[in-house]
Amino acid sequence: MKERAGIQDIDWTLLGIVGAISAIGILEIYSSTHASAMAGMQWKQLMWIGIGLVGMAVVSRIDYHTLLDQAPALYLFGVLGLLVVLVIGYSRLGAKRWISIGGIANLQVSEIMKLIIIIVLARYFAEVRTDRLSLKDLFKIGVLILIPVALILKQPDLGTAMVLVPVAVVGAFFAGIEWKHLLVGAVLIALLIPLAWNMRRHLKPYQQQRIETFLHPEQDQRGAGYQILQSEIAVGSGGFWGKGFSKGSQNQLGFVPVRYSDFILAALAEEQGFIGVCVVLLLYLGLILRLVDNAQKAKDRAGMYVVMGVTAILGFHVLVNASMVIGYMPVTGIPLPLMSYGGSATAFVFLALGLVMSVRMRRFVN
Amino acid sequence: MAPWNVNDQRIPQGRLVLFSYVSAALVVLLLVGFWKLQVVQSEHYSDLADKNGIRPIAIIAPRGPMLDREGRVLVDSYPSFSIMLLRDNPKLLEKSLPQIEEGLGIAKEDLEQQLEAAKFEPKFLPVVVKPAASEADIAFVESHRADLPVLELIMVQRRRYPLGEMLANTIGYVGEISPSELEKNPDRYRPGDIVGKAGLEKEYNDQIVGTDGMRRVVVNSVGKVIRTLDNVEAIPGKPIQLTIDEDLQRVAEADFANKAGGLVAMNARTGEVLAMVSRPTFDPNDFAVRIPPQEWAALNSDPNTPLLNRAIQAQLAPGSVFKVVMATAMLESKAIPATFTAYCPGSAVFYGRVFHCDHAHGQVDLHKGIVASCDVYFYNVGQRLGIDRISYYASGLGLGQKTGIDLPGEQSGLVPSEEWSERVNHHKWYPGSTISVAIGQGAVTATPIQLARMITAVANGGTLIPPHLLKDATGLKPGSFPLSDDTVQQLTDGMWGVVNEPDGTTSQTVKLQNVDFAGKTGTAQIESFDLQNKLGKHLKENGWFIGFAPRRNPEIVVAALVQGAGWGSSVAPIVRDVVKAYYDKKNGHFVQPSTAENLPPSVGAQPSAAPSGTQQP
Numbered sequence A: 001m002k003e004r005a006g007i008q009d010i011d012w013t014l015l016g017i018v019g020a021i022s023a024i025g026i027l028e029i030y031s032s033t034h035a036s037a038m039a040g041m042q043w044k045q046l047m048w049i050g051i052g053l054v055g056m057a058v059v060s061r062i063d064y065h066t067l068l069d070q071a072p073a074l075y076l077f078g079v080l081g082l083l084v085v086l087v088i089g090y091s092r093l094g095a096k097r098w099i100s101i102g103g104i105a106n107l108q109v110s111e112i113m114k115l116i117i118i119i120v121l122a123r124y125f126a127e128v129r130t131d132r133l134s135l136k137d138l139f140k141i142g143v144l145i146l147i148p149v150a151l152i153l154k155q156p157d158l159g160t161a162m163v164l165v166p167v168a169v170v171g172a173f174f175a176g177i178e179w180k181h182l183l184v185g186a187v188l189i190a191l192l193i194p195l196a197w198n199m200r201r202h203l204k205p206y207q208q209q210r211i212e213t214f215l216h217p218e219q220d221q222r223g224a225g226y227q228i229l230q231s232e233i234a235v236g237s238g239g240f241w242g243k244g245f246s247k248g249s250q251n252q253l254g255f256v257p258v259r260y261s262d263f264i265l266a267a268l269a270e271e272q273g274f275i276g277v278c279v280v281l282l283l284y285l286g287l288i289l290r291l292v293d294n295a296q297k298a299k300d301r302a303g304m305y306v307v308m309g310v311t312a313i314l315g316f317h318v319l320v321n322a323s324m325v326i327g328y329m330p331v332t333g334i335p336l337p338l339m340s341y342g343g344s345a346t347a348f349v350f351l352a353l354g355l356v357m358s359v360r361m362r363r364f365v366n
Numbered sequence B: 001m002a003p004w005n006v007n008d009q010r011i012p013q014g015r016l017v018l019f020s021y022v023s024a025a026l027v028v029l030l031l032v033g034f035w036k037l038q039v040v041q042s043e044h045y046s047d048l049a050d051k052n053g054i055r056p057i058a059i060i061a062p063r064g065p066m067l068d069r070e071g072r073v074l075v076d077s078y079p080s081f082s083i084m085l086l087r088d089n090p091k092l093l094e095k096s097l098p099q100i101e102e103g104l105g106i107a108k109e110d111l112e113q114q115l116e117a118a119k120f121e122p123k124f125l126p127v128v129v130k131p132a133a134s135e136a137d138i139a140f141v142e143s144h145r146a147d148l149p150v151l152e153l154i155m156v157q158r159r160r161y162p163l164g165e166m167l168a169n170t171i172g173y174v175g176e177i178s179p180s181e182l183e184k185n186p187d188r189y190r191p192g193d194i195v196g197k198a199g200l201e202k203e204y205n206d207q208i209v210g211t212d213g214m215r216r217v218v219v220n221s222v223g224k225v226i227r228t229l230d231n232v233e234a235i236p237g238k239p240i241q242l243t244i245d246e247d248l249q250r251v252a253e254a255d256f257a258n259k260a261g262g263l264v265a266m267n268a269r270t271g272e273v274l275a276m277v278s279r280p281t282f283d284p285n286d287f288a289v290r291i292p293p294q295e296w297a298a299l300n301s302d303p304n305t306p307l308l309n310r311a312i313q314a315q316l317a318p319g320s321v322f323k324v325v326m327a328t329a330m331l332e333s334k335a336i337p338a339t340f341t342a343y344c345p346g347s348a349v350f351y352g353r354v355f356h357c358d359h360a361h362g363q364v365d366l367h368k369g370i371v372a373s374c375d376v377y378f379y380n381v382g383q384r385l386g387i388d389r390i391s392y393y394a395s396g397l398g399l400g401q402k403t404g405i406d407l408p409g410e411q412s413g414l415v416p417s418e419e420w421s422e423r424v425n426h427h428k429w430y431p432g433s434t435i436s437v438a439i440g441q442g443a444v445t446a447t448p449i450q451l452a453r454m455i456t457a458v459a460n461g462g463t464l465i466p467p468h469l470l471k472d473a474t475g476l477k478p479g480s481f482p483l484s485d486d487t488v489q490q491l492t493d494g495m496w497g498v499v500n501e502p503d504g505t506t507s508q509t510v511k512l513q514n515v516d517f518a519g520k521t522g523t524a525q526i527e528s529f530d531l532q533n534k535l536g537k538h539l540k541e542n543g544w545f546i547g548f549a550p551r552r553n554p555e556i557v558v559a560a561l562v563q564g565a566g567w568g569s570s571v572a573p574i575v576r577d578v579v580k581a582y583y584d585k586k587n588g589h590f591v592q593p594s595t596a597e598n599l600p601p602s603v604g605a606q607p608s609a610a611p612s613g614t615q616q617p
Helices: A012-033 A041-061 A064-069 A071-088 A109-128 A135-153 A158-175 A179-202 A205-215 A224-238 A264-296 A301-325 A343-361 B013-040 B042-053 B090-104 B108-117 B135-143 B179-184 B199-203 B246-256 B293-301 B319-333 B366-371 B375-385 B387-396 B418-425 B431-437 B448-460 B485-500 B529-535 B572-586
Strands: A090-092 A095-101 A105-108 B054-059 B073-085 B127-130 B151-160 B174-176 B194-196 B213-219 B225-232 B261-267 B273-279 B342-344 B347-350 B353-356 B362-364 B518-525 B541-549 B556-562
Touching: A012 A041, A012 A264, A012 A343, A041 A343, A064 A071, A064 A109, A064 A301, A064 A343, A071 A095, A071 A109, A071 A135, A105 A109, A105 A343, A109 A135, A109 A158, A109 A301, A109 A343, A135 A158, A158 A301, A158 B013, A224 A264, A224 A301, A224 B013, A224 B042, A264 A301, A264 A343, A264 B013, A301 A343, A301 B013, B013 B042, B042 B054, B054 B225, B073 B090, B073 B135, B090 B108, B090 B127, B090 B135, B108 B127, B135 B151, B194 B199, B246 B261, B246 B273, B246 B572, B261 B448, B261 B572, B319 B366, B319 B375, B319 B387, B319 B448, B319 B485, B319 B518, B319 B541, B342 B375, B347 B375, B353 B375, B353 B431, B366 B375, B366 B485, B375 B387, B375 B431, B387 B418, B387 B431, B448 B485, B448 B518, B448 B541, B448 B556, B485 B518, B518 B572, B541 B572, B556 B572
Parallel strands: none
Antiparallel strands: A090 A095, A095 A105, B054 B213, B073 B127, B073 B151, B174 B194, B213 B225, B261 B273, B261 B556, B342 B362, B347 B353, B518 B541, B541 B556
């Protein structure tokens, strides 16, 4: 057995898929912004990807066991960070999500919290070591997850808060949640929806608006429903073959909202058509299947949890973002991993992939 | 709890495989969703995308100008800019309002009121906040394109009436198309189109309205125009030439000054209207931009009815002018010998009631009856003719029916008869009423244009000329009510006497050198007591004068009405001035009256004088 992981242990297939998705993202960011005041954005995104790759390499060098050892400390650090954001955070677009680091970069703590929650839950599930999760275990998981969820909701950032939940659900699934518990959970959620509906008055106005808009997009053509409608128009008018690179009117004339970020899939769907969407979504499916493959080959159960935690978050991002673009889900501000423009979000994806690499590179190591 | 880092190698392979299948299934579901939008409903969304990015902009066609008979511009159009407020970004709009209020000088309340009024319109329809932008306004919008993207300029065409109040009631005015007009012509017009609302603007709307062009532009999500797709130029409306002579119009208008009433001057052979006055009036330029609701309400409810075109719409007792009809009926029907005379002691009793005359004229024959306008003579004529014979000749000479002039809203006046009495009043005609009708009082009413036509017919042997304002009018057929030469001679000689003989009612004040000028005065009581009280006792009567020249087969006829004038003889100078101007022009020595004459009398002296419209020494 080898003592150290070598270059041959890097998952080149995974990196190839990541590279392909990132490249498509860069091209679409260029297409969406080159004729506007934001021209040149693709270079910044490329820089973030470069930084992400370095971060990934660094994280992959760290033994994930070391990280799992530090899980409680990381959890505390993360929760404190979220509290700091709420107190001294830097507001942008009506939400406190950023901490300024020496005035150079603005750190989105909730992105770090995503990584921490993957590690913390992997540690927790590894500790439980059973094939049947008891209700008590489920309750503990609930508490672990709900503290950061509540803090992120307070920012407010419904999207990121929601993203933490699938890590717990997917983890519990592999930790051996009982089918009846899963069923009860599903029923409970189904029952909670009307309750949440009645509680909507306690939501922030913009959240109420988004829900209202999701249910009746046609009533508010120039408000938030406008975004969904414009996105649908972009997607639908793209047709089977698309309008061509940088030729989408919805995209080029700015009708698609935040076309370089949250709605980049709508911009792509307009210009590259159904064919382009197929390529992109199949690449994402390939990414997920490749991650599952890594989980299957993990050296231990803890590594499997880490990989599947990453998979859960990335898969959830893709599912929710693509559904939003075609109007199947409300606008929640969840970006499309690797394609949407954004520093913190891109960095998160690469650091998370670094965790996966860390697991993969240690599959033969004792 | 056990330490976590024991080497636990149990990997739940089954659940991982299941996870893969679920992931694949979800991706397939997403692709189905995209398929529905991009393949099944692709056309629908392509349409929506086109509507989004492509904005059709109407290029407003200017309405055709109106020219006078010599080609002088009476009405034209000019391009102007309106400032619009785009409302599709409410936040941006709200933020920009204070700067807009200041920059364009619009009161905060006005702006808010306009936005409030448009609240239920679709948000993509902009609001016009400044219909006639000044150069400074345009400069403001242009220089703030970057920070005030909610402001937009559109070019529109506006109507300009260089004559102002002159000829206003005849020309009419324009305004936004009404819903009912729109319903009648849904293919031709769109909401917001400007159409003629009154007068010639309405009558000839179809001729002078142009065909709007259309430019299709690509706009981005904030409404900024990126490029033009195609451009269909507007086709300007065609000009129309009127029969109006601006010189005569100015002379007549200057004479009217602040008097209330109406005037029509016609070519007595063709029916071409040379001048048409109605006072008090309005300035159609006020309508050319957008008339404020208060101002519109004021115009509509003004007791002086400035929107009424008196030349064709004032139905008033013709007074002594009607004696021309009586004399025609007497001579043509031969019910009374042409040599009939009556004795006038200043009044006479019919059916137990005293009827007055303004003088004791003594023995009066037909000629003197006309020249001195003796009421007693015509009371007797009327009594002998009876209402139905009077009615027959009045109708034959065109009274009680529209002249058919090319203007909307002409009134027909009224010629009473026995049949009319029974139909409308549900009782038999009182013979006593005939006595009043005989001097143009009572139920009989007529408009200035009817009286001008009637007198012309009497002077030309019974041809009822078709009055018209369009120079190239076609298909006009004069009416015919043949009169004998003898009748024509007696009547025209009588009316020549009114102007030229010593005992004529004009006291020879309006004689014209080298012009064979004839006419008839009329003085009629105002029936409305309200109006009488308002105008004062000394102004209780309407004055008429219908003048024409030459006496036989006249070439010009002018009918004038001055409300509250007192005596018809005081109206005659207005008619004389117009006839004189006509001949001066014809003989090449016409001098334009100085513009000072067009202005109201000096305001400095007595600001608290009589209300406008009645001021007359």
